[in-house]
Amino acid sequence: MNTPRAWLASVAAALAVAVAPLAAQPSAEQPVPRTANGKPDLSGIWVATGAILLFEGQEAFAAARAADAAAGRPAGNTNETPPYKPEAEAQRQYYLSRQGIDDPMARCLLTGVPRINFRPLPFEIVQLPDRVIMLYEIHHAFRIIPTDGRPHPEDAEPSYLGESVGRWDGDTLVIDVTSFNTNTWLTGVGTIHTEDLRVTERYTRDSFDTIRYEVTMEDPAVLTRPWTLRETFRLRPGERIREYECIESNEDLQRFERLLQESRATERAR
């Protein structure tokens, strides 16, 4: 301890101990990471704020919402009443009256965009120079989103997750999604759409720990106006994407079939 080198080593060790707890905490003080081309790096494992309730409980969920309010992030509003035209709204009410037994997701069909982003399971964003890859734990689904300026493919078929192309608008990744089939709901029970649905997603990493997400759905055949939802995605340090399989022991298929038969019998009896 009496040489300068030993003294330096002990100071370094003391500093390491002092700094370690700070480094372990995700901090809003940390700058938003950027890639070599200067764009914000969205890479990481994220989860919708609504899911914090399941991951960490009511207190942490409330704290996250409070932090959002303090930072001026819009409150998640994924449960607002959708602006449906009367006929589509009647259809939605019908599905609500059946308590969601028609839900395509309950039949293990791929969950569409944006609903998949709001599910209470994490997803990983892998940002590459020419594309962004989204790996969802739910259904083991993925999206590959070109960001090299190419247009939507000409041979796109209607699909569950649609066809995505991305571009940067300043520090915001904007993803244009088209070519949907009609086997998905937009968010909640009965939020139907047509094949003409166009979804515009905006991802802004506004702090080290958060992504502001804003999504606008346009479908003039069923919506009276573009419908915008907002949510904050939260970084999950130490998390990893695990397996989630939907068919193995899905008893809902039989249950819902039975409930459907009962409801048909009730309707006939009237």
Added chain:
Amino acid sequence: MRRLAVLLMLGLCVFVTRLAAAHHSFAAYFDGQKAVTLTGEVVSVEWTNPHFHFSVDVEDADGVVARWRFEGFPPNMLVRQGWRRDETLTAGATITVEGWAARSEPNAGAARWVTLPDGRKLAAGPPAGTGGR
């Protein structure tokens, strides 16, 4: 009366926790108003996707045993909550389950919390929800 019950249920759906199960519509099968807390002996555990299930023999005051079957998180979420397959919940253990009963099927329920013999209380499934998202 039945219509009133449906209306009450729909009204409840608006107010109960928005977050749904990872997979399905809670309200179609379970009743968020029929909260149950039961203590009994674990009979079997099915560590499966998209939900795990376990059966518990519950004895009432008259000594009559009913076999309840509960549903909960998929394995990915259970592990995040501290569960380990074949270790955490084992046949023969006496546990307390908090959750909700099924709407019509007897002795079936959705588990929210399980208290283990060592006193640990682990989340076993999501809060009552509507499948609203």
